[in-house]
Amino acid sequence: MSKDPGLQRRVFLKGAAAGGAAASTIGAAAPAAAQSATPPPSAAPPPQAAAAPGYMVLRPEEAAFVEALVDTMIPADELSPKGTDIGINVFIDRALASGWGKGDRLYLQGPWKEGTPQQGYQLSLTPAQLWRAGIEATNAHCEKAHGKAFDQLDAAQRNAVLTDLDRGRVTFDNGLSARAFWSMAYQNVMEGMFSDPIYGGNQGKAGWKLVGFPGVIENNRGRVVSSRDKRFEADPVSIADMS
């Protein structure tokens, strides 16, 4: 564990309740989530000692924000350990330190205009800069609404803030597009949950075990017919396992 007090989790989650966020998923007319017809994965694995964080990019306040965010979105329950125990916070930090975080493969020349939604990302910011500005703006929004930074809020408040972000109901005072920040943050959390563990997230392959993704397995040729309409299960294999 890091000794930096800023890195200590200031909030202890009590298994956050699901936010009532409406999904903007495929299609429109399907009713709400059905009950599970699938047994949950055998008892969630004991939280692995996630790789010691040792953040490369995140400053103390940012680390607190990211940890609170990933533990709110991915709470510990019978389906998986919580986000920080899976290393999603570490994934995000590493992603922001990587070429991607620094704007690799991103055309950053101006002039910059808002554009239409169809024109996609139009900011002058690298992902690392957008995270930094977005955390600042979200915390400012939380201070204004609740008198506290995001990571200091209780679980229900945090869920409410995220729901507002997700539904496009937040306007940041500093002019930053809340939608641009949130869509990147949401995507990065999902990436940290489901990418190969080599990137620091998905520790214990918790994301892959959640859905039953077998990872980097070598071939399925013999399984197409034999597993048709039968759940194919295998211990997931990662890049490191095969290297």
Next chain:
Amino acid sequence: MARRLPDVDVVIVGLGWTGGIMAKELAEAGLKVVALERGQMRTPEEDFTVPRIRDELRFANRTDLMMNTQQDTLTIRNNPDQEALPMRRLGSFLPGEGVGGAGSHWNGVTWRWGDMELQIRSRYEEKYGKAFIPEDMTIQDWGVTYAELEPFYDKFEKVAGVSGKAGNLRGRKIAGGNVFEDPRANEYPLPPLEDPLSGVMFASAAKEMGYHPHPRPSANASQPYVNPDGARIGACQYCGFCERFGCESNAKGSPNITVIPAAMRSPNFTLRTNAWVTKVNKDSDGRKATGVTYVNLLNGEELEQPAGMVILAAYGLNNAALLMWSGIGEVYDPRTGQGLVGKNYCYQTGTGATLFFEDKFFNPFIASGAWGQNIDDFNTNWEFDRRPHNYIGGSTIAAGGSNGRPIGYRPVPAGTPRWGTEWKRATRQWYQGAMGIGASGSVMPHRANFLDLDPTYRNVFGQPLMRMTFDYKPNEVRLTEHIAGVINRIADTMGAKHVSRAGPRRSWTSVPYQSTHNTGGTIMGSNPRESVVNKYLQHWQLSNMFILGAGVFPHNAAYNPTGPVGALAYWAADAIRTKYLRAPGPLVQA
């Protein structure tokens, strides 16, 4: 001043599918061929090895094998009244970069486009009357017929190792194949792949409704195979890492394992990687291309490669940009309708439904890139009467997902929470229990959809970015409205617990990914007043320049493009070998 290199017979710009085909064919014909590829070397032995290649984040999300938008991209807008803005990172489509081009990481759905497409204007006028074609829809015949192309489709299928089932062998209709296809001389080189559960279920529902399901033709080999050039193709492992990835078992027919190594065996062929072509040079009276100018990215030096022939094989969009940067031909102007370079840019449309079953296990991670079952009853079926639906074109409808990689594939019914325990529960359940039915629809050219140069934004070489102006027009919206209805009716018979229903697609958006099926911009045709290249893909004015790729398509069909892209490359190579080399000059009199 660019340093001038010694002359060669042929310079090829770009080494993907089309450049690879041309390189092999012309080097074998005894010509000294140099290919200039802006990207780096890429071989299966080094680049596509397991486990590194099975990295969803790197290859699918960070688009590691594709065009780097930091160096060059396009600006985009939906209509000429808007200000175009740069596509700052890849989204809707993913142009390739590096040896093999997009052919390294395509999916492999390999169709033949028949006379319904190649003679589109004549066919529609004949059946529906001239007035059925809207004024601003600039469709035209391609100048080439299916009968002419058939042997070259056959050749491309054999080179790429395509698995499928014929539905029309020399006029004999075969149930279980696509009975609507134009006649084929031969069966596919390989039998169809196994079907996924979704394909089995879809085919049975479609058949029940009187449609004609058939396996999707696929350049994922169903069995080990040796192609006519001696390339050894492995059997598909159904690994679920196909589209956007290189194939570790050499089962995907890609230029990297077929035409490019074959070309590289020829002493006549030289490949220069890290060689970014910025301009095609022409002689003073504009009758001949004299070569190209490029930058050696290893040291920044600008070089001129003089050549007897210039082949543009840089992907359709880039071929159009090269013409614009070089001042070759007049750039299309939508106000006057004048100019041909950039004209008839088209994309594809589509729609789909997701079906959620409580008692099914789809194992979505067991998947080939191109497999599953398709119906063409609303596409190549010429009997399908378009009049009541009031559109030109058609749509494939198919089931058979190409991957279950979990960053990108997590279907849940609408209304599912977006995070938290309930999100996890639904994600887990429906990951196994969902399947899709998807349609890919044609897009007809329109006066207001085009490519030209952007007035503001520039690439790393200081050249203006190409500007793409594109949106779906009423013809395409009516098409997806109709096809969405068909899909929903099929889905309704399949007993799903929930269906996320298909709906019309109204506006093109540059995110998220849809398809890398960009067509037009350097179109072919039967005369120089309406086309940039003739039926042999030879430039009408600079007769020693040939332009390959889907940029020559005057419209976009429902089908994926690479079947005709490959066939036309072989057809053009054949015309060069058998006609042009004997009598260099225009192969078609203007």
